Amino acid sequence: MENTPRSGSESAPVSGSTSGSGGPTARRTEDEWREALTPEEYRVLREAGTERAYTGEYWDTHVEGSYQCRACGAELFTSREKFDSHCGWPSFWAPLAKDSVVYVHDRTLGMDRIEVRCATCDSHLGHVFEGEGYPTPTDQRYCINSISLRLVPSGD
Numbered sequence: 001m002e003n004t005p006r007s008g009s010e011s012a013p014v015s016g017s018t019s020g021s022g023g024p025t026a027r028r029t030e031d032e033w034r035e036a037l038t039p040e041e042y043r044v045l046r047e048a049g050t051e052r053a054y055t056g057e058y059w060d061t062h063v064e065g066s067y068q069c070r071a072c073g074a075e076l077f078t079s080r081e082k083f084d085s086h087c088g089w090p091s092f093w094a095p096l097a098k099d100s101v102v103y104v105h106d107r108t109l110g111m112d113r114i115e116v117r118c119a120t121c122d123s124h125l126g127h128v129f130e131g132e133g134y135p136t137p138t139d140q141r142y143c144i145n146s147i148s149l150r151l152v153p154s155g156d
């Protein structure tokens with residue numbers, strides 16, 4: 001069964017199309033995401049939805065640990081950068097590492113916002129705002145959906 005029939009209708013991967021510098025490593029098709037995630041997770045992570053304020057699992061959590069991408073498990077944030085923004089979503093003043101998230105200019109809903117996505121699997125996490133006056137080292141607020149994250153408590 002080594003011969004793969006070439007019908008010509010399939011689009012073969014174009015060699016050289018992968019831009020070298022570490023693109024998303026956890027790509028799945030949307031069908032695969034639909035199977036891997038709950039409907040609500042899918043709506044937020046893959047369709048850039050937003051959970052309702054004060055309804056998520058982690059907006060008021062103070063447990064020490066790291067926050068992973070719920071879709072792919074990449075480590076994105078830690079409890080050290082989490083702060084009480086009282087906005088109803090988990091808020092961080094910085095990601096775990098500069099390259100753990102990517103940014104997309106989002107002009108939907110008549111607003112000018114910066115969307116935050118997981119750099120590993122390109123799933124939607126939330127938005128980042130700055131200059132709001134929070135007493136944090138960066139004055140940035142990564143406003144992230146609880147459902148996009150999974151808290152892994154530290155400790156042995």
Ligand SMILES: [Zn+2]
Pocket residue numbers: 069070071072073074118119120121122123
């Ligand atoms: Zn991810």
